[in-house]
Amino acid sequence: MTAAAQIQDVTKEYVMDGGTVRALRGVTLEIPQGDYVAIMGPSGSGKSTLLNLLGCLDRPSGGTILLGEDDVSRLSDDQLSEIRASRIGFIFQSYNLIPQLTVLENIEVPLYYQKRLTGKDRRRSRELAEMVGLGDRLDHRPTQLSGGQQQRVAIARSLVNDPYFILADEPTGNLDSVTTLEILDLLGNLNRQGKTIIMVTHEPDVGRRAKRITRLMDGMIQSDERLGKQ
């Protein structure tokens, strides 16, 4: 079984006014399919950089990143866009729904950039909305929804292209404790159904819900522990 993502000796440097910042200094990480990884670490440890690289939003300065069988470390901007559209599901801390679109349309966005929308896609978007419990709000706008509901829409959106993995960047950072639990339960369920989830968080309680915690420090992996069976 191939890994969902395989990171080999990846480095990332940013050239700034004050000199070069080495955000990642050789990270090697393998994420098998069906895994649920929490990437933790203090700010400046490089976890956002790692997330951007895994999300194909940026290219590494060195090393290789394999998503499935493709090496994405040297792809063009357009090719990266295609990979994002077809193989990666994003969940953000601030939900990042498009305000002028309805719930259903927001869920469909990754499909616009992939191919023409078919009736099947529409049905699938609807099913996903029902799965996250928003089947009765398909025509609502994001501003008419609570934070938890918006994040549910984002989760449905992250699933619509049937991605290799879901990248969640502090998915519960803006939510209260009750809603946080709901969202984490939803993610846990998805993982049990076989979805690979990579989550960045700095809350230990949230990190504990994953199967594995990878800690970063100063651009390197500090520890990588698999948690006991849940």
Add this chain to the structure above:
Amino acid sequence: MSFLSLRTWQLGIKSLLLHPLRSLLTVLGIFIGVASVIWLLAIGEGISQKAQEQIEGLGADNIIVRSIKPPEEAGSASTFIVRYGLTREDFTRLTETIPTVERALPIREIRRRFSFGGRMVDGRLVGCTPEYAEVTRLEVDRGHFLSDAEVREKKNHCVLAAGTAQQLFPFEDPIGRSIHVEQAYYVVVGVMQHKDPTAAIGGSFAAQDFSNDVYIPITTLWSRIGDVIVTQRSGSREGEQIELSQITLRIDEVEHVMETAELVKATLARYHPQGDYGVTVPKELLDQARTTRLMFIIFMGLIAAISLVVGGIGIMNIMLATVTERTREIGIRRALGAKRRDIIRQFLVETVALSIVGGITGVLGGLTCRPVSNLIRSGLESAVPDVMKQLPQVIQTVVPVIVPWSIPLAFGISVTIGIIFGIYPAMRAAAMDPIEALRHE
């Protein structure tokens, strides 16, 4: 996501409707630009068409020579009768010495009072020959125009213009009746159809109103009334002695008109050192009018183009603001798989949608040119009639003529401007780093 897909357009329009007032104002900029292209060209065309029609009405193969009263000299005040203008001798000289003159038309005009029964009309008594009707483009309504025989035999016959006939004979048929002019009676043999007055063209050619005319053979006029006319003016009497008011020369070919005109001027100059005549060459005026028209179109087009560019700048301004405002959305879309060109397309569709709406409404606005200008004119006439009267006659009477090609032109330019001024903001949107854009608040 393709450029032609309905979804792309739906999305663009949805985004525009998020800020209805802003979009409306942007559309207004393009609307004004497009409508003004059509309007200005239509007004320009209306003015030049009118001028051309009037000049063509004089005939491109004609040369018109008219008597002009010379400025009064210091010593001439004592003279009882002022003698000036074209003479019968001039007429013979012009017709016999210039071979390119095919036909010549002697005309003598006098202000007179016509009466029948108790009714009276003040109008123009025109002594002329049968060709007059053809050359001035008058059509017979009833009876016939003067014939060669009537001219030769100095008949006491007359032909009435439509206005004169209407006023003197509101109820009865004028044919066969006699009207009274000064001491003489003339039998009506024909009535002409109505003809619109011609406006003044050039310096020497005054406006002519044909509605209150009476036409008689020029030979009759010479023998009955003579050359001397005496008018009563506040107690004193003034006299003028004129043999011919006008000579209209018809030239055999249009190409000969210009050189013949030179010959005519040279011939007359020798016998009329005091300059008591004027030569009008319609063809010359026509050529001038065509050049003026071209310049007018260029000038109007330039003004309109400026307003379209201003509209385009409006679009660009709004789109730059929109792009900055929607940085976050751009980041989200990029993260979810939009390519740079998808982003360009999305914003370009919005500018094109704005300019198409502006273009369509602008064309509709442009088509209202004629009714609206009539409305404005009648509004001004009732509100400030004095000001209106002082305006040049062109402005009072011009009827805008929509130039057909100006419609696709204006629409095409507006869409082109939408694309040109939309590309830069769209490129700026597409060039954003998705990570930065996602972080944007």
